[in-house]
Amino acid sequence: MTTPSPADDDRGCLRLVLAVPLTLLTLIAAYFCWTALTITPSGPWDDDAYAGIVLACVLTIAAGGTAAALWLSPSARRALPWWWLLPALLLSTVAGARWVVGG
Template sequence: MTHPSRVDDDRGCLRLVLAVPLILLTLIAAYFCWTALTIRPSSPWDDGAYSGTVLSCVLTIGTAGAAAALWVMPSVLRVMRWWIGPALLLGVVAGVRWIAGG
């Protein structure tokens, strides 16, 4: 009877542990990106809506950047190769929304 090696067991546990912060940061980025895309000013002088859009974009880019900073660590990068894609995509969408101007 063969047993899985210790490396395989640790890698599965490591993947689960490292997935939690990446998933949480991606969900936070998704929420703020959604708010940035759904806030609509009621009139051209609605500064509150424009400020809310900018804040949502900044928070989306910040959380996507935090996820990228976590992902760049060698131990995370080795285990979770493609997981950064959704967070970076949300950051790009928020950046385009911010540049396009509320």
Template sequence: MTSPSPADDDRGCLRLVLAVPLVLLTLAATSCCWAALAIRPSGPWDDDAYAGIVLACVLSVGAAGAVVGVWLVPSVRRVMGWWWVGPAVLAGGVAAVRWVTGG
């Protein structure tokens, strides 16, 4: 029998450590996306609601971009599958559509 290489032994721990920022950023992206979708302006004069929608969309797209940026690092991509980025990219995409359509 051969023992696993030291690099394989660390992958579980490395995956757990790298999952923390990815999960936190994904939660930020999805919660900001939810806020962008939940805010309903009272009318065309409601500038504060429109500003809130834009802010929530910008934060959601930014957090999704940060998730992609972290995942693009080769050492992270090696241990984290592409599906770790999927929910954040989806939330960022929905927020971008909400931002473009203007509510």
């Protein structure tokens, strides 16, 4: 019977430690993306609604970018598979499209 290497033993704990902020950043991005998608301006004169859309999109992209920066660290890439980053990037893409189309 072989024993796992020390690197494999710490990987589960490291995955949990890195998964918490990555999940929180993804939830923050989801909230602001939802906000950007649900704001509807009353008309072309509604500058406050357009500013709210832009702000929500910027915050979504910032949270997604922070999640990507966290995942790009060598320890996170070793512990978390690439698909952990996919929801944050998808939300950032949706927010970018909303910003261009409706913001």
